[in-house]
């Protein structure tokens with residue numbers, strides 16, 4: 001298996017956990033939990049404020065220059081957030097006032113994981129950054145392909161926005177990962193896969209935490 005095939009395998013193995021995630025199950029059922037959506041958007045803005053500059057740095061380390069990257073940095077995911085916000089606004093705008101303004105555990109944990117990976121070196125750092133585009137591209141593509149998310153589902157536009165691991169950014173990213181994996185030893189490759197695996201788990205926890213009520 002190539003290095004990237006091993007990424008794919010990790011994601012395939014994680015799919016049942018994503019599909020059992022209450023946030024994803026709500027999407028599948030077309031159920032709109034306004035508070036969960038406002039919480040997700042709020043936490044995602046915190047996450048992106050830290051993630052996007054790191055992402056940019058991680059790609060710069062390997063000379064990956066991508067137009068879609070600059071676009072992502074520019075708009076901070078405004079479009080998909082607006083899609084979810086519209087659903088929440090239509091359902092129950094009052095829920096917005098009830099969300100927590102704290103940094104939730106998966107937000108903090110995920111960002112710490114990426115920062116710790118950065119300290120381990122450029123290759124491990126890149127592997128930890130890869131889950132963000134890969135998980136969203138893969139999960140949304142598979143759920144549309146399988147009919148779990150159909151046209152007419154209120155979340156369809158959000159899934160459609162992200163679907164595909166074949167976008168230029170992800171393609172460039174994976175190509176560099178494959179090339180760099182060839183230059184490091186087996187131990188480093190295995191640490192890279194672990195860093196990716198852990199980031200994938202954080203992606204799942206990140207969705208789930210939006211529905212968890214405050215302690």
Ligand SMILES: Cc1ncc(C[n+]2csc(CCO)c2C)c(N)n1
Pocket residue numbers: 044047055072077132133134136137203206
């Ligand atoms: C927790 C979390 N994970 C992934 C994304 C999706 N996303 C954010 S930036 C980007 C492109 C570069 O990776 C993508 C696909 C998100 N919004 N929030």
